[in-house]
Amino acid sequence: MIYTVTCIAILIVMIIILVRAFCGPSIYDRILAVNMFGTKTVLLIAVYGFLIDRPEFLDLAIVYTLINFIGIVCVLNFIERVERMEDEEEHS
């Protein structure tokens, strides 16, 4: 029962994070929101694995933690490169 409640709570938090991802005035707010969404996904996988009484889902959680981190670092690199190119175009 408590696993169900935790799953529902994590889902509510994920919806709020998605609202922030749509609203957020700057792009960095949205990046932060997507990062949080990934972390909450990991937690949801872990708790859901316990709910289904099949704790092998934890391996998926480990993999997705790493994938989320690498994805966020790549997105930040990409944005930095795009902004640097835009700055060079403005100056030249």
Place this chain on the structure above:
Amino acid sequence: MSGIFFAVTSAVGLFRLPDFFARVHAAGIGDTVSAALIILGLMLNSGFTLISIKLFYILFLLWFTSPISSHSVVKAARHSGLEPFLVEKEKTNRKTD
């Protein structure tokens, strides 16, 4: 005794409700602390087996990656000229002085 143990683990463990306050601070703390609480709760509920070692590993990874991500986002935002409120107020104060 085992009844008390289970009641305590079910009640104390699995607390959730990550906090919602001002953005970057919230994201960093919310990620780190809520992940810690949820995973510690799950660990309490499953005893000392391979499962809890895997959960500890997840927690370890999350604790290292989420501060790094938050810091990188803030650094990138500063680098691209996104200044917080207070810095602009300080600049206007110095000009009037």
